[in-house]
Amino acid sequence: MIKYILKRLLIMVPILISAAILIFSLMNFVPGDPALIALGENASYTEADVAAMQAHLGLDQPFIVRLASYLKGVFLHLDFGNSYTRGTSVRLELADRFPTTVFLACCCVLLILLVGIPVGVRAAVKANTFEDRLSMFLTLLGNCIPSFWLALMLTLLFSLTLGWLPSSGAKSLKYFILPAISGAAGGIAGIARQTRASMLEVIRSDFVTAARSKGLSERSVIYGHALSNALIPIITVSGQQLGRMMGGIAIIETIFSIPGLGSFLVSSIKLRDYPSVQGCVLYIAFTVSIIMLLTDLLYAFVDPRFKAQYVGTKKRGSTK
């Protein structure tokens, strides 16, 4: 097991470093002088001001030197440089916003799992009945509805017409209800469909019949025996949904004016504040990679066949 974790970590590190190099290099080729952006577009400045700003930002040094110092900052000190327009440290800005985004993402994941899996299980158990058809139709719609439009529609209904929930800000739990629902809708639909599909495969297996004939309650047959065997493809899809969701959350945050990483990214792109864009994208990429690593590790706990691959034949031989 440890061998597997180490192997995954060893693959992850060079990918993250290359990702940082990629983003830094791409940002370097953006047309326009960053010094002018830092000075502000409407401000009046002389040649000397521009040169001074270039020196201040380190732009007078060659590309390789800047890349090396950027990588050193990012990987040794988690330092993403300073924002052009705000003048503050990008790292502090990100650390400030990170918990909000994580909280929103956790709300979405909880909703996806707590709603998506039971809906899928129920649809599989009642396969080809009206209930199944209805829930599959709803999940098809959920898959297609743009999350930002759902957000607008929910705001229209619950904030503007009924006045039950706030439409922007992040002051208490109440403020996260609408963003979480709109961020999770697509994921719920995806998970429900995947759960139904893999449950249908498992539900007719012999071991499920055996569990039933043993006299177990229907509940423990379905949730205890069938679902735990259907779980592996569900985990795979959850991992994919999570990656997709991180992009969607950026948009949701912008709509509901939630001060998280996503809204920071969107506003930084508009301000052409490249160090912030760079830092924010890398920060999110790091987080997503770590989450992906955790989902992969989850396989190992859920699927004994997978564990056996890495435990090796030696141990198995010794227990005999």
Place this chain on the structure above:
Amino acid sequence: MTGKYENKNLKPGSFPYIWERISHNTGAMVGIAVICLIIVLSIFSPYILKHNYSTINLSNAGALPSLDHPFGCDEVGRDILARVLYGARYTLSIGLLSTLFASVVGIFLGSVAGYFGGVVDMFLMRFLDIFQAFPQLLLAMTLVAIFGTGLDKCILALGISNIPGYARMTRANVLNIRSNEYIEAAVSIKCSTWRIITKHVVPNAFSPLIIAMAMGIANSGLAASALSFVGLGIQPPKPEWGAMLASARNYIRAYPHTVIFPGSFIMLTVLSFNLIGDALRDAMDPKLRD
């Protein structure tokens, strides 16, 4: 199920067989009809509608749906029906072109990596891993930050962010096919590598890719309107659906109907492409069925 299709003596996997199965799938036929209708209406909308999509008429600002304006008017009195139909051009062309771009490049990279294996494969796949470290929509946003906003740049950004998916999929299929005997046979008669890849490997690896492309058009169109919605794609006053929603959003309290129609068209389009994709999957690859 199978009996219905066997009596026509169609070869599974052949085009007539696939068409036969799709034409019996209600969802797919509805999807195809809706897409065709949207395309036709979008092309001819300037000639068949009374109102132009860009004519501002402040006396009609926020007008509710009526016979004259079936979908009502937006905050500066432009006819929403005309704008929505014209806007289909943006969403559909971004969806189609970015998917085309991504799949051509992705299939090329994937088949090269899969067929040659070894160092080429490793280099290409590790390079794509770097791109896949970023969530897709975030990668597209970053590329927009680099390229700037606009139709062509939006297509490019979404296209690039979709390449790794197609490449990976092609590679997996090619690896499967390469071990088949007919490839060995082709090599043994001194068929050129280029010919083997283009005539023998890629066509056989194609069916999952077609399905992915149908879904890809939907997802790219959705992503394009999401980008436009936050101001990183097509810019208002162009009637792209996401951009329309972005400007309507500021008046959501006063004119709620302006928010409803562009969004429902996004959903309708995405739904149609998904239905077509589902039917293609059922027809082409029975193993992949839900």
